[in-house]
Amino acid sequence: MFWVDGLECGYYDRPTLAGHVSGQLAAVTVTIAFWEDTLESMDAIVKWHELARQNSDLVVIARSGRDIIEAGEAGKTAIVLGAQNSTPINDRIGFVELLHDMGLLVMQLTYNTQNAIGGSCYDQNDNGLTRFGGNVIREMNRVGMLIDLSHVGERTGRDAIAASEVPVAVTHANPRSLYEHPRNKSDRLLKELTEAGGMLGLAAYNNISGPYGESLATWCEMVARAVELIGIDSVGIGTDLSQNAPPSHRVWMRKGRWTQDEGVGATLPGVTPPDLWLKSTTQFPAVAEGLATAGFSADEVDKIMGKNWLRLYERVFAGN
Amino acid sequence: MFWVDGLECGYYDRPTLAGHVSGQLAAVTVTIAFWEDTLESMDAIVKWHELARQNSDLVVIARSGRDIIEAGEAGKTAIVLGAQNSTPINDRIGFVELLHDMGLLVMQLTYNTQNAIGGSCYDQNDNGLTRFGGNVIREMNRVGMLIDLSHVGERTGRDAIAASEVPVAVTHANPRSLYEHPRNKSDRLLKELTEAGGMLGLAAYNNISGPYGESLATWCEMVARAVELIGIDSVGIGTDLSQNAPPSHRVWMRKGRWTQDEGVGATLPGVTPPDLWLKSTTQFPAVAEGLATAGFSADEVDKIMGKNWLRLYERVFAGN
Numbered sequence: 001m002f003w004v005d006g007l008e009c010g011y012y013d014r015p016t017l018a019g020h021v022s023g024q025l026a027a028v029t030v031t032i033a034f035w036e037d038t039l040e041s042m043d044a045i046v047k048w049h050e051l052a053r054q055n056s057d058l059v060v061i062a063r064s065g066r067d068i069i070e071a072g073e074a075g076k077t078a079i080v081l082g083a084q085n086s087t088p089i090n091d092r093i094g095f096v097e098l099l100h101d102m103g104l105l106v107m108q109l110t111y112n113t114q115n116a117i118g119g120s121c122y123d124q125n126d127n128g129l130t131r132f133g134g135n136v137i138r139e140m141n142r143v144g145m146l147i148d149l150s151h152v153g154e155r156t157g158r159d160a161i162a163a164s165e166v167p168v169a170v171t172h173a174n175p176r177s178l179y180e181h182p183r184n185k186s187d188r189l190l191k192e193l194t195e196a197g198g199m200l201g202l203a204a205y206n207n208i209s210g211p212y213g214e215s216l217a218t219w220c221e222m223v224a225r226a227v228e229l230i231g232i233d234s235v236g237i238g239t240d241l242s243q244n245a246p247p248s249h250r251v252w253m254r255k256g257r258w259t260q261d262e263g264v265g266a267t268l269p270g271v272t273p274p275d276l277w278l279k280s281t282t283q284f285p286a287v288a289e290g291l292a293t294a295g296f297s298a299d300e301v302d303k304i305m306g307k308n309w310l311r312l313y314e315r316v317f318a319g320n
Numbered sequence: 321m322f323w324v325d326g327l328e329c330g331y332y333d334r335p336t337l338a339g340h341v342s343g344q345l346a347a348v349t350v351t352i353a354f355w356e357d358t359l360e361s362m363d364a365i366v367k368w369h370e371l372a373r374q375n376s377d378l379v380v381i382a383r384s385g386r387d388i389i390e391a392g393e394a395g396k397t398a399i400v401l402g403a404q405n406s407t408p409i410n411d412r413i414g415f416v417e418l419l420h421d422m423g424l425l426v427m428q429l430t431y432n433t434q435n436a437i438g439g440s441c442y443d444q445n446d447n448g449l450t451r452f453g454g455n456v457i458r459e460m461n462r463v464g465m466l467i468d469l470s471h472v473g474e475r476t477g478r479d480a481i482a483a484s485e486v487p488v489a490v491t492h493a494n495p496r497s498l499y500e501h502p503r504n505k506s507d508r509l510l511k512e513l514t515e516a517g518g519m520l521g522l523a524a525y526n527n528i529s530g531p532y533g534e535s536l537a538t539w540c541e542m543v544a545r546a547v548e549l550i551g552i553d554s555v556g557i558g559t560d561l562s563q564n565a566p567p568s569h570r571v572w573m574r575k576g577r578w579t580q581d582e583g584v585g586a587t588l589p590g591v592t593p594p595d596l597w598l599k600s601t602t603q604f605p606a607v608a609e610g611l612a613t614a615g616f617s618a619d620e621v622d623k624i625m626g627k628n629w630l631r632l633y634e635r636v637f638a639g640n
Contacts (some may be wrong), residue, residue, distance in 0.1 A: 039358060039410070045415030090359070093365030100423045 002072045003284055004237035004306035004313075006201035007082070007150070007172035009034075009253070010245045012051060016280075017058045018204045019076065019243075023284035026072030026306060026315070027062060029080040029106050029171065029238075035308040036064050038095060041088035045102050048081060061103055065314030073096035080313070082171075083107030085138065085152065091116050094137050100143040105317055106171065107140065108148035109133065109160060113258050118156030121182045126153030129160055144319035145170075146312070148202075149193075150183070150238070157189050166316050167197035172238030174203055178225050179210035189227065194234040197315075199308055201238025202226055204278040208240075215277050216286060220294040221305060232300050236309045237287070241279055324633075326521035326558035326627035327402070327470070327492035329354075329573070330565045332371060336600075337378045337397065337562075338636055340455075343604035346392030346626060347382060349400040349491065349631070353408050355576035360443045365422050381423055383456060385634030391638055393623050400633070402426030404471065406456065411436050420463040425637055426491065429453065429459065429480060430470035433578050438476030441502045446529035457483045458544050460531060464639035466491075466632070469513075470503070470521075470558070473607030477509050478589075485489055486636050487517035492558030498545050499530035507549065514554040517635075519628055521558025522546055525596040528560075535597050536606060540614035542622060553619050556629045557607070559598055608622040 004027045008170055010016070012030070012236040024060055032044040052061045060071050062078035071078035081103045088104065094200055099107075109121045117133035119126030131136070137160060149157040149170040162167055170193060176184035183191075190200060206213035212222035228234050242249070254264045278287075282306070291301045324347045329385070330336070332350070340348050348477070352364040372381045380391050382398035389397035401423045408424065409415040419427075430440045437453035439446030449457070458482055460467055467488040469477040483486055490513060496504035505513075510520060522543055526533035532542035545556050575582055598607075611621045 038362070042358070042415060043420055045413070045418060049414060049417060086345060088385065092363070092366065093363060097369060098362050098365060098422050101423070104420050 001123050001302070002069070002306045002310050003279060004068075004236065004239070004309035005029065005170070005284075006223070006236050006279075006309050007203075008239060008241045009084075009249075010241065010242075010243040011249070012057055013227070013244065014058070015023040015211050016243050017051070017055050019280050020077035020284045021058050021075065023281035024114045025077045025281055025284060027068045027080055027309070028281065029082040031084050032081050032104070033083040034084055034111055034253050035085060035087055035258075035315050037093065038090045038212075041083065041104075042102065045081060045104070046225065048079065052079060057175065057309050062105065063103060065310065066236050068265045068313060070312060082108075082146075084108045084147070084148070085111035086115060086117050091132070093132070093139055096136060096139040096145065097143050104145065105313075106148055107148040107157065108150060108171075109136070109152050111256070112254070113115065113150050113256075114153075118219050121151055121153050121155035125156040128155040129163060133160070134163050138165075141320040143163050144317045146316045154189060157185070158192055161189070161192045163196065166314055166320055167199070169199055169201065169312060171201040172240040174202040174208055174212070174222065175200070175229055177229070178222055179208065179212060181192070181208045181210070184210045192229045193265065199234045199236055199312055200226065200230060201288065201309070202237045203238055203240040204276060205240035205280070217293070219277060220287075220290040223291060224294050227304075232303055233308060233310050236306070237304065239281070241276075241278060241281065243280060247294055252263060264304075321622070322389070322626045322630050323608075324388075324535075324556065325349065325561070325601060325604075325631035326489070326556050326629050327351070327523075328559060328561045328601075329404075329565075329569075330561065330563040332567070333564065334375055334378070334406060336563050337371070337375050339600050339602045340397035341378050342393065343437070343601040345397045345601055345604060347388045347398040347400055347629070348601065349402040351404050351556055352424070353403040353487055354405055354431055354573050355578075357407050357409055358410040361403065361419070361424075361495070362422065365401060365424070368399065368509040381538070382425065385630065385637050388510060388630060389634060400425050402428075402466075402468070402547055404428045404468070405431035406435060406437050409435040409456070412451070413452070413459055416456060416459040416465065417463050419469045420465050424465065426466040426468055428491075429456070429472050431471050431576070433576075434473075434576070438479070439473035441471055441473050443473065448475040450484060454479070454483050456522065458485075459630050461485045461640040464637045466636045474506060477505070478512055481512045481516050481518065484516070486640055488519065489519055489632060491521040492525065492560040493520065494532070494542065495520070495546055495549055496551070498542055499532060500527065501528045503528045505593060510550050514550045519554045520546065520550060521556045521629070523558055524596060525560035526596050533597065537613070539597060540607075542609040543618075544614050547620075547624075548637040552623055553628060555624050556626070557624065560603070561601065563600060575616060575632060579608065581632055615634060
């Protein structure tokens with residue numbers, strides 16, 4: 001059993017990591033940067049090294065697909081270091097390799113604002129992938145760093161899918177045809193993504209799940225619809241779970257350094273999001289049961305719960 | 321034949337790297353930082369990646385002792401990335417591991433000024449290794465980064481030798497009992513260094529060689545005296561050669577960011593240094609002949625020319 005959570009945020013401590021293990025997760029991709037630059041991202045990696053050393057009975061930091069399999073076999077959780085923005089590379093093409101050397105295995109091209117690589121899903125316009133962005137993608141392919149398009153704009157996302165020589169991922173979003181939201185992905189993008197071997201991690205995050213976010217049962221219904229849309233081999237889970245995060249963390253995520261406005265949110269205007277049905281990764285066994293109840297076979301449940309992620313990770317992390 | 325130059329500075333291009341190969345060097349430790357901070361050091365590593373990719377028929381960047389042996393067997397030169405200061409870690413203990421992840425295998429604790437780790441050979445006083453310095457040494461031991469004491473002060477150097485759990489090196493200096501200079505090392509320090517398994521890379525740099533720096537023959541005489549002093553297994557070569565360096569490089573090396581005085585030099589007041597007998601690493605075969613002429617056996621020449629370095633590198637780079 002190799003269950004994977006393709007995207008989490010939050011603050012980690014021993015109980016949270018123990019939760020990953022009791023949730024039977026072989027791997028969790030965590031967020032070391034939203035707006036953090038190179039030095040700040042390195043500080044975040046150092047904190048993960050410390051946490052992993054202090055909890056070496058529970059977790060290891062993954063450097064490869066092999067590390068995830070070994071962690072799963074040993075009853076541990078492999079921590080995959082990921083960034084939700086390309087700020088860790090300080091707009092330097094050569095830093096892609098250096099960040100990879102330090103263990104960064106997943107990087108989103110843009111977070112909530114346009115950058116030197118391309119456009120974000122929240123900006124008015126998206127001019128597509130830049131020349132620099134094309135070079136970053138080639139370099140990420142070469143060193144073995146997964147390209148994440150979750151918060152990336154439609155045009156840049158489609159350009160990135162076309163430019164990448166290895167499959168890419170939307171690690172935490174939902175199909176826009178199931179719930180209309182700027183963060184969710186068009187059927188056209190999802191078709192191009194999956195035809196190129198890429199995959200979609202369905203998010204539990206209530207802001208982008210709409211009515212499907214009400215309960216485990218409704219969320220599993222969304223999984224079933226997504227599988228109808230893009231196929232059983234292209235769907236995984238990227239909860240977007242944010243455990244232990246203080247309010248200041250949410251402000252930083254949204255405000256970063258690009259606005260003075262603390263009111264900027266990922267919630268649609270006037271909407272108060274309901275509580276998340278998913279509170280912790282300890283619920284992953286219940287998710288597996290929920291998927292079975294929704295009609296998936298054991299083999300299909302395995303694919304959604306982690307096998308699809310593992311296949312993609314192994315392919316991409318091997319480099320090009 | 322595994323010849324090694326334990327320390328070089330300078331600017332590298334294809335002819336210089338081809339010179340390493342024709343000089344039959346299995347490894348050269350280069351300087352990526354004198355005063356450069358983390359980001360500047362990463363920029364320097366990126367430049368080495370580019371240079372190594374463009375000249376992959378000549379060089380590889382070493383990550384281990386094994387890489388050096390494989391380079392030597394393939395008729396290439398392994399580039400060992402080293403720093404002449406601890407500025408690359410930005411006074412962060414956790415960055416030792418991250419710099420090592422990026423390929424930094426050798427780091428001098430201080431350059432020409434006191435820092436958070438300890439005292440330099442040029443400052444009036446040396447208070448010895450600090451608490452932070454002790455932690456840095458333990459971390460360097462653990463990850464497999466060679467500790468270099470060449471420009472380090474006497475007291476800090478001796479403290480570091482005592483603190484380190486694996487052998488350390490003076491990569492480029494000469495015995496002070498052969499030529500009195502603040503950069504050269506006392507017999508007492510050399511005794512403690514070598515008793516702990518460490519070694520001394522003798523420098524060709526004329527400022528610290530005195531009369532021994534006049535010619536290959538006089539320099540080989542210094543090698544013979546050094547071997548009498550500390551034994552055949554503790555001596556190597558660290559030329560301190562600086563090829564292609566423009567005058568601005570020398571100013572940066574000496575002035576860094578610690579003084580407004582461009583006149584600060586490593587030359588003793590009033591002394592104009594003679595030309596260096598060593599112009600390029602292509603002369604390494606001539607050095608081997610010079611050592612044989614000075615009376616060393618073939619086996620002894622091998623040890624001085626690189627086998628001692630290789631043994632130390634393999635031990636230290638394996639980590640603790």
